[in-house]
Amino acid sequence: MPETHSSEAINPARAAFARDADVLVIGGGPAGAWAACSAAAAGAKVVLVDKGCCGTSGATASAGTGVWYVPPDHPKRLAAMESREKLGGYLQDRAWMSRVLDRTYESVNLLAEWGYPFPQDDEGQPRRTNLRGPDYMRLMRRRVRKSGVLILDHSPALELLADEDGAVAGARGIRRQEGDDWVVRAKSVVVASGGCAFLSGGLGCNVLTGDGYLMAAELGAELSGMEFSNAYAISPAFASVTKTLFYNWATFTYQDGTPIPGAASHGGRSVIARTLLTQPVYCCIDKADEKTQALMRASQPNFFVPLDRAGVDPFRQRFPVTLRLEGTVRGTGGLRLVDETCATTVPGLYAAGDAATRELVCGGFTGGGSHNAAWAMSSGFWAGAGAADYAVQAGAGSVPRLLRSAGDTALRVKNAAEFDPGQITRAVQAQVFPYTINYFRTGAGLTAALERLDRLWVDIRSAGQSSAERVVKAREAAAMLATSRWMYRSALARTESRGMHKREDHPRLDDAQRHHLVTAGLDEIQVRRRPAAEYARQEIAA
Amino acid sequence: MIELVSEARCILCNKCVQVCPMNVFSAVKNAPPMIARKDDCQTCYMCELYCPVDALYVAPDAERSVFVSEAAVETGGLFGSYRGVGWAATQAGTNHPVDQSFRLTSA
Numbered sequence: 001m002p003e004t005h006s007s008e009a010i011n012p013a014r015a016a017f018a019r020d021a022d023v024l025v026i027g028g029g030p031a032g033a034w035a036a037c038s039a040a041a042a043g044a045k046v047v048l049v050d051k052g053c054c055g056t057s058g059a060t061a062s063a064g065t066g067v068w069y070v071p072p073d074h075p076k077r078l079a080a081m082e083s084r085e086k087l088g089g090y091l092q093d094r095a096w097m098s099r100v101l102d103r104t105y106e107s108v109n110l111l112a113e114w115g116y117p118f119p120q121d122d123e124g125q126p127r128r129t130n131l132r133g134p135d136y137m138r139l140m141r142r143r144v145r146k147s148g149v150l151i152l153d154h155s156p157a158l159e160l161l162a163d164e165d166g167a168v169a170g171a172r173g174i175r176r177q178e179g180d181d182w183v184v185r186a187k188s189v190v191v192a193s194g195g196c197a198f199l200s201g202g203l204g205c206n207v208l209t210g211d212g213y214l215m216a217a218e219l220g221a222e223l224s225g226m227e228f229s230n231a232y233a234i235s236p237a238f239a240s241v242t243k244t245l246f247y248n249w250a251t252f253t254y255q256d257g258t259p260i261p262g263a264a265s266h267g268g269r270s271v272i273a274r275t276l277l278t279q280p281v282y283c284c285i286d287k288a289d290e291k292t293q294a295l296m297r298a299s300q301p302n303f304f305v306p307l308d309r310a311g312v313d314p315f316r317q318r319f320p321v322t323l324r325l326e327g328t329v330r331g332t333g334g335l336r337l338v339d340e341t342c343a344t345t346v347p348g349l350y351a352a353g354d355a356a357t358r359e360l361v362c363g364g365f366t367g368g369g370s371h372n373a374a375w376a377m378s379s380g381f382w383a384g385a386g387a388a389d390y391a392v393q394a395g396a397g398s399v400p401r402l403l404r405s406a407g408d409t410a411l412r413v414k415n416a417a418e419f420d421p422g423q424i425t426r427a428v429q430a431q432v433f434p435y436t437i438n439y440f441r442t443g444a445g446l447t448a449a450l451e452r453l454d455r456l457w458v459d460i461r462s463a464g465q466s467s468a469e470r471v472v473k474a475r476e477a478a479a480m481l482a483t484s485r486w487m488y489r490s491a492l493a494r495t496e497s498r499g500m501h502k503r504e505d506h507p508r509l510d511d512a513q514r515h516h517l518v519t520a521g522l523d524e525i526q527v528r529r530r531p532a533a534e535y536a537r538q539e540i541a542a
Numbered sequence: 543m544i545e546l547v548s549e550a551r552c553i554l555c556n557k558c559v560q561v562c563p564m565n566v567f568s569a570v571k572n573a574p575p576m577i578a579r580k581d582d583c584q585t586c587y588m589c590e591l592y593c594p595v596d597a598l599y600v601a602p603d604a605e606r607s608v609f610v611s612e613a614a615v616e617t618g619g620l621f622g623s624y625r626g627v628g629w630a631a632t633q634a635g636t637n638h639p640v641d642q643s644f645r646l647t648s649a
Binding site: 051052053055056061062064117118119120121129130132153176177203204205206236240245292295296298300305306308309 | 601642
């Protein structure tokens with residue numbers, strides 16, 4: 001099978017909505033919003049497209065998050081970096097961690113200047129380590145608009161466009177609410193479309209289907225750390241709220257009410273997963289005293305809404321819980337970055353937030369939240385500035401006249417039946433949701449799953465182009481399928497346990513595998529090793 | 543998932559059509575928006591949060607549609623109860639509870 005079907009010439013004049021820009025930002029979550037603001041501040045003409053709505057889309061807007069905000073006082077910063085290195089499997093890069101801490105401090109202080117209502121402690125000092133998603137992202141949308149950025153909501157990108165040299169030259173997509181299409185010609189593009197949570201129903205995560213990974217890979221971009229993609233979050237079994245902090249105060253029980261030995265949110269989540277394989281797991285947040293309970297309600301009010309509405313008092317009553325796959329959203333894999341401007345391997349193409357690998361700051365593990373939020377605002381800021389610089393260097397009048405489509409699956413094949421996106425999505429979920437395959441990984445389990453996923457990929461590659469009504473879901477299904485194959489290809493190649501990647505057949509950390517795994521390609525997936533950043537040996541031994 | 547658009551409360555502003563990240567609603571001329579793609583609802587509550595007149599109700603069940611009576615939501619004081627839990631941006635000028643997360647995460 002050819003690696004690509006023939007690409008098409010794209011004529012912007014034939015699109016219902018066409019615009020030229022210096023920088024196109026794909027995705028309007030925190031990373032995209034910061035990227036748009038910093039590109040605009042550098043003087044670039046910016047268009048931001050969001051599949052949903054900038055300000056409400058994505059994992060941050062509907063949830064809220066801690067932020068890795070540490071004042072610039074050296075011992076505290078060092079402790080902040082050290083505290084995470086073992087968890088992350090020693091794959092972080094101290095230089096990147098340090099510049100993310102610097103940038104996050106600056107950015108969060110900017111949020112305060114812009115009017116974000118940070119609380120004060122009893123001494124009257126501002127406390128800036130947490131952000132409420134709805135408030136944060138509403139503010140960010142205002143800042144994006146104030147920067148003169150054109151926002152297109154409900155305008156999913158379907159594919160990137162390239163010039164004759166293979167550099168990125170914009171994107172095209174559809175306007176769902178107008179029922180027509182858009183083309184944006186741009187000198188550079190920032191992919192900030194988030195990670196991939198496989199439509200598992202985690203809070204705000206169903207927009208995150210790996211679209212940017214697919215689009216960028218179709219243009220030749222590489223990914224890194226895709227084996228770190230099996231984060232599972234606790235949620236009430238019936239609900240969508242995947243906020244996990246308060247489960248630190250919980251007791252997990254069997255149906256008959258007896259505690260499950262070893263089950264815990266931290267350090268015992270695998271016990272919950274193993275129990276869920278055979279029976280329901282219940283939970284009661286019974287270790288929070290009355291003062292803590294009040295603090296909880298004032299901290300994350302949205303945690304309680306589904307429970308309140310279902311008539312459950314979570315401090316006194318037990319409720320069933322489940323684990324939802326959050327894939328690379330709480331994982332750390334994503335597009336590989338080649339320099340400090342967050343450039344990818346494709347000229348003119350930048351990546352930020354969960355669309356980019358977070359190994360540089362998190363290694364192979366994040367609990368979500370804090371570090372991802374810091375990474376989103378930092379990488380977004382740098383990618384936007386980098387993309388604006390690239391556009392300036394490209395110069396005036398350099399917007400290419402000839403645009404070629406870079407997308408492929410579900411878009412190009414004529415005269416063949418289209419595939420059913422729902423069926424492909426369910427088939428992918430059947431291979432990535434099960435704890436027996438993805439949480440408790442084995443060579444045999446991964447190989448069997450990968451064979452099924454590879455066959456699905458062959459099927460959809462020869463399927464016909466999707467109809468206008470189904471094309472967004474078809475591209476999402478293709479992106480999730482591609483993501484699952486990069487995940488398992490690299491998970492097979494890492495024959496050890498490191499970070500969140502746990503191999504039942506290789507339960508130990510192998511010092512010889514302290515490297516990054518880079519994946520590339522769609523039909524044939526290549527995996528290669530890249531050395532990790534230098535690291536002080538005695539700390540590994542410790 | 544989203545179960546109710548109250549005709550009695552809705553002012554036809556179509557804000558929910560704009561803010562729903564999953565494009566669940568469709569605008570209808572001279573009528574409240576229609577829940578056109580309920581299966582796509584991700585139970586993120588953003589529509590309730592942005593509704594200026596508390597005309598929407600998202601049931602806590604994320605994985606199945608359940609029957610919800612508007613009268614029960616009304617008498618239970620549930621309309622607007624997501625908006626009322628303390629988001630600053632929707633509560634400008636009012637006495638909203640201040641985010642206490644830092645006390646829990648530093649403990």
